[in-house]
Amino acid sequence: MKIIYSSLLFCTFIALSGCFGFRNYMVESDYSYYGRFKKYKTFNFFTEMNSSAISTAEDTLIRELIQQRLQLQGYQMDESKPNLMVAYKIFYDNFNFKGYNQPQIDQWAKTENEDETYDPVKYSLREGTLLILLYDNKRDKAIWQGYASGLFGDQYAVASRRHIRRAVRSIFDQYQFLAEGFAVENKGE
Numbered sequence: 130m131k132i133i134y135s136s137l138l139f140c141t142f143i144a145l146s147g148c149f150g151f152r153n154y155m156v157e158s159d160y161s162y163y164g165r166f167k168k169y170k171t172f173n174f175f176t177e178m179n180s181s182a183i184s185t186a187e188d189t190l191i192r193e194l195i196q197q198r199l200q201l202q203g204y205q206m207d208e209s210k211p212n213l214m215v216a217y218k219i220f221y222d223n224f225n226f227k228g229y230n231q232p233q234i235d236q237w238a239k240t241e242n243e244d245e246t247y248d249p250v251k252y253s254l255r256e257g258t259l260l261i262l263l264y265d266n267k268r269d270k271a272i273w274q275g276y277a278s279g280l281f282g283d284q285y286a287v288a289s290r291r292h293i294r295r296a297v298r299s300i301f302d303q304y305q306f307l308a309e310g311f312a313v314e315n316k317g318e
Contacts, residue, residue, distance in 0.1 A: 203311025
């Protein structure tokens with residue numbers, strides 16, 4: 130009986146410890162109807178866009194994760210004339226944010242209707258929001274923003290690498306475009 134009780138207690142502990150390590154956060158994205166999502170090939174990062182409150186380790190990690198994800202989608206880093214500029218910021222306090230109720234980006238991309246109307250929505254974002262912005266360098270416009278809210282609390286609390294990694298991945302799961310020319314059709318196979 131003691132073995133069964135110990136086993137049950139151990140299993141309960143394992144199940145509950147998994148819950149303590151899990152962070153539930155909202156992930157959303159918005160986009161501009163003027164974006165030429167199928168035409169971008171290159172990217173670079175804005176400098177001096179991040180608040181000084183973000184730690185160097187977190188800043189480096191977020192930057193590396195964004196770069197890896199964009200390269201995975203076929204984009205090339207270009208310091209001279211990038212098509213896209215990338216910015217990211219962590220907001221440590223709760224705040225209200227204006228987003229848009231829009232068609233899914235992959236559905237909209239089939240027609241690329243620039244006359245589509247924007248339907249504003251207010252979001253109450255929780256402390257620890259990671260915002261990633263893609264900016265069309267040639268057209269001088271922000272074309273996409275993705276965010277994960279509730280990633281971590283005050284600026285002195287360090288989010289784990291796993292949480293940051295999952296947040297960046299979840300945000301970029303909303304941005305489904307490959308770099309122009311990256312996907313090659315199989316002909317005759």
